[in-house]
Amino acid sequence: MTINHAPVPRPDAEPGHPVVAEGEFVQFGRFAAGRRSLPEPPPYPEDERRLVEGAVQERAVLAEAAAAGQRAAEWMRALPLPPSSWVRGVLADAVEEAMGTLDPADEDGVDGYGQGGVRDSVQETLDGLIYCLADTSPHLTPQQQAALLAVVACVRGIPRLLANHGWSVVHGGGLTGLCKVIDSAITSL
Structure with missing residues (x-):
């Protein structure tokens, strides 16, 4: 009622x-x-302060994610693959762009089909790794392949997670945790 x-x-x-x-x-x-x-009604001063602090924290977490994306892209470009490799070029660029354009406001709040700030073409590029992973086996160790798969899987999932649960992912530590997974994957080798 x-x-x-x-x-x-x-x-x-x-x-x-x-x-x-x-x-x-x-x-x-x-x-x-x-x-x-x-x-x-106008916000109470303490509510306004919390909003400002939340915005500052959000910018810091998104900057951290962009930096993790840059580190992952640099690692991918340094992999022992042929210079013309799709992984070293197009895929590394897609990882860097995806992590640098994250936007918690790019969500629909209803059914989770927001983009999290990442263009469809970038998401499609990230989806393409599974099709060329076998082609990297003559050049990469199984550990490097697993690390590459972990990085791209995290980068592929973060925008959707951000679109579905933006506030909790940013302010609850989820995005920071996934950036640590990315960093762990590229530094463990």
Whole structure:
């Protein structure tokens, strides 16, 4: 049951007449269909402070993610693969771009189909590793292949995670933890 009984003036009400007819249900102002919403009250100073601190933390975590993406891309470019390798070029660029363009606001809040700030073409490039991983086996050790797969899997999953659970991923430490996984994968060899 919804308690939505606060009287809202009817548009056809005349001065001096009742705002609501006896027994009539009237929705609360902000939720009334076809009516303007009520103005939001100004935030309390402590709420404003928390918002500012949250924004600062978000920028720091996203900067950390961009730096982890750059380190991973540099590692990929240094792998002992032929210079024209797709992994060293296109895929490394996609990893760097994906981690550098993360955006928690790029979400739809309903069904998790937001992009997290990453373009579709970059996501498609990240999806392509599985098709060429076998081609890297003459040049990479199994440990390097596993590290490459771990890096790309994390980078591929982070935008969707950010689109579905942006606040908790950024402020709850999830993004920082995944950046540590990426760093661990590229430094463990």
